[in-house]
Amino acid sequence: MSDALVIAGLNKRFGGLRAVQDVSFTVKQSETVALIGPNGAGKTTSFHLITGFHHADSGSVKAFGREIVGLKPHDVCALGLARTFQVAKPFGAMTVLANVMTGAFLRDRHVAAARETAREAIEFVGLSAREQTRAKDLTTIDQRRLEMARALATQPKILLLDEVMAGLNPSEIDQAVALVGKLSQAGLTIVIVEHVMRAIMAVARHIVVLDHGQKIAEGAPKEIVENPEVIRAYLGSGYVHHLAGGSHA
Amino acid sequence: MADLNKWSLLALAVLAAVLLALPQVVTNSFAVDIFIRILLFSFIGVAWNLMGGYAKQLSLGHAAYFGLGAYTSTIMQIDFNISPWIGMIAGGVVAMLASLPIGWLCFRLRGPYFTIATIATAQALMLVFLKFRDFAWGAEGTTLPNLGSAPLMMQFETKASYYYVVLGLLAVGLLITYRIEKSWIGYYLVAIGEDEDAAEAIGVNAPRIKRDIYMISAFLTALAGTFYTQYIYFIDPATAFSFNISIEAALVSIVGGIGTLWGPVIGTVLLETTSALLQSWLGSSTGGIQLTVYALILMAVILWRPTGLMGMLNEMLQRPAHHEKPARARSVL
Numbered sequence: 001m002s003d004a005l006v007i008a009g010l011n012k013r014f015g016g017l018r019a020v021q022d023v024s025f026t027v028k029q030s031e032t033v034a035l036i037g038p039n040g041a042g043k044t045t046s047f048h049l050i051t052g053f054h055h056a057d058s059g060s061v062k063a064f065g066r067e068i069v070g071l072k073p074h075d076v077c078a079l080g081l082a083r084t085f086q087v088a089k090p091f092g093a094m095t096v097l098a099n100v101m102t103g104a105f106l107r108d109r110h111v112a113a114a115r116e117t118a119r120e121a122i123e124f125v126g127l128s129a130r131e132q133t134r135a136k137d138l139t140t141i142d143q144r145r146l147e148m149a150r151a152l153a154t155q156p157k158i159l160l161l162d163e164v165m166a167g168l169n170p171s172e173i174d175q176a177v178a179l180v181g182k183l184s185q186a187g188l189t190i191v192i193v194e195h196v197m198r199a200i201m202a203v204a205r206h207i208v209v210l211d212h213g214q215k216i217a218e219g220a221p222k223e224i225v226e227n228p229e230v231i232r233a234y235l236g237s238g239y240v241h242h243l244a245g246g247s248h249a
Numbered sequence: 250m251a252d253l254n255k256w257s258l259l260a261l262a263v264l265a266a267v268l269l270a271l272p273q274v275v276t277n278s279f280a281v282d283i284f285i286r287i288l289l290f291s292f293i294g295v296a297w298n299l300m301g302g303y304a305k306q307l308s309l310g311h312a313a314y315f316g317l318g319a320y321t322s323t324i325m326q327i328d329f330n331i332s333p334w335i336g337m338i339a340g341g342v343v344a345m346l347a348s349l350p351i352g353w354l355c356f357r358l359r360g361p362y363f364t365i366a367t368i369a370t371a372q373a374l375m376l377v378f379l380k381f382r383d384f385a386w387g388a389e390g391t392t393l394p395n396l397g398s399a400p401l402m403m404q405f406e407t408k409a410s411y412y413y414v415v416l417g418l419l420a421v422g423l424l425i426t427y428r429i430e431k432s433w434i435g436y437y438l439v440a441i442g443e444d445e446d447a448a449e450a451i452g453v454n455a456p457r458i459k460r461d462i463y464m465i466s467a468f469l470t471a472l473a474g475t476f477y478t479q480y481i482y483f484i485d486p487a488t489a490f491s492f493n494i495s496i497e498a499a500l501v502s503i504v505g506g507i508g509t510l511w512g513p514v515i516g517t518v519l520l521e522t523t524s525a526l527l528q529s530w531l532g533s534s535t536g537g538i539q540l541t542v543y544a545l546i547l548m549a550v551i552l553w554r555p556t557g558l559m560g561m562l563n564e565m566l567q568r569p570a571h572h573e574k575p576a577r578a579r580s581v582l
Contacts, residue, residue, distance in 0.1 A: 053449075072449070072454075073450055074454045089450075091439065091443035091447065092443060093439065094436075094439060098439075101436060102436045102453070105437065109433045111431070111433070154451050
């Protein structure tokens with residue numbers, strides 16, 4: 001498998017705070033990688049750096065071999081990297097269909113074609129029954145579905161999901177996990193930021209752990225949960241026990 | 250036009266017939282003057298609405314383009330004897346070009362800061378025309394030569410002719426808006442107005458779309474400037490760059506319903522009619538009372554119907570076929 005996303009030596013400072021320090025990791029094509037760590041570890045900042053919403057102080061991000069640091073968010077999206085936001089940002093006054101069509105216009109400016117693409121994406125995330133609902137009237141999980149559908153409509157190769165499961169109840173988390181699994185099966189390369197460990201264990205093949213802006217570990221899920229450094233910084237000593245008990249962190 | 254249904258087409262045809270017949274039936278020149286004002290401000294509102302309504306970039310500086318249009322055609326007519334019909338297009342082009350640096354500066358700011366910056370640009374332009382007497386007659390302005398009936402110089406003997414000119418402008422503005430609203434650009438504009446970051450994240454080149462729409466909006470507003478100057482035969486910086494023009498452009502759209510095709514028209518009909526009626530009923534009594542009542546009506550609309558009158562209509566007439574278009578923008582207040 002070739003490398004879809006190669007991040008090397010990424011740095012970002014906000015005043016005196018080093019939000020991201022020398023972070024490097026690689027995402028192989030069609031692989032699902034999870035980015036975990038405590039609040040303020042630099043996960044969302046890394047997403048902002050990769051997708052062009054923040055400018056990296058130094059470092060490189062290569063998507064399919066092409067340097068994307070310095071590009072504007074819309075250019076990054078046009079190259080095939082789509083993202084969702086930690087706090088869902090639906091176009092509230094638009095219907096679900098219009099929201100997703102707006103994403104689809106990136107690849108085809110024709111209304112009929114965009115509607116077609118949008119309907120497929122909406123069906124994929126299981127939101128067809130809500131097609132004509134105004135986005136601001138959706139429930140939390142449906143807004144997350146909408147964000148994913150809108151991102152999918154841009155026909156990305158790499159999907160970056162920022163805490164799509166935050167605020168969902170356990171049965172909704174199961175649905176979301178199934179959806180991410182489905183996206184992965186469809187061949188998408190996925191980078192997911194998440195706190196829900198149960199979900200991460202279910203979807204990720206590879207985990208990168210950040211703490212205070214630095215990468216402190218990476219590896220297969222099994223190695224990560226047993227890594228003493230990760231347990232100290234993030235999971236807590238009760239975690240392995242918890243996992244065995246079936247509840248989520 | 251394919252998705253216009255039978256009834257909309259019929260309604261449109263009836264409306265067009267009524268509007269075309271109106272100055273033939275109502276010949277009272279005071280009434281025709283009010284009709285012209287309504288059409289003119291509807292047109293300015295429609296031009297403003299592209300940027301301020303759909304994309305929610307609340308500009309209060311559109312007088313800049315109104316004034317540039319007015320001065321360009323007037324200077325061309327008086328100094329070079331060029332027809333205002335040509336001057337009108339030239340004015341539009343000047344406004345478009347001026348919108349590039351103005352937009353480049355103002356669009357760096359968002360929300361209220363953007364609004365303040367647009368006010369400043371219009372005021373600055375007014376000062377330029379006040380101070381530089383050599384090419385634009387300074388503060389006292391100038392009257393246009395009265396050529397009698399000279400249609401090629403945009404001068405007419407009857408008010409009805411002016412009425413048809415501005416009706417044509419409004420039709421063009423509405424057609425452009427309609428085409429934009431139904432295309433990908435309409436979706437992009439509403440998306441930018443709703444959440445610019447989210448729009449960027451799905452590939453919307455927000456700065457470019459804003460720049461392009463701002464140019465169209467400026468072009469159309471400049472046409473109104475030329476028309477108005479030709480209609481009143483007079484130009485000075487205080488009229489051409491009047492802050493009232495900027496306010497009115499935004500106000501009629503907000504009252505009628507921003508981000509809707511007909512919002513600015515409905516808003517203007519309501520505001521201008523109210524204002525004219527109040528003027529004739531109350532104008533001769535205590536000074537300023539008509540303005541007070543006018544202000545109260547405005548406040549009532551904004552408090553109770555923040556989505557504008559189109560919002561109210563849409564809620565009453567919610568039809569499934571209508572859901573799919575980018576739903577109207579919400580209140581900006």
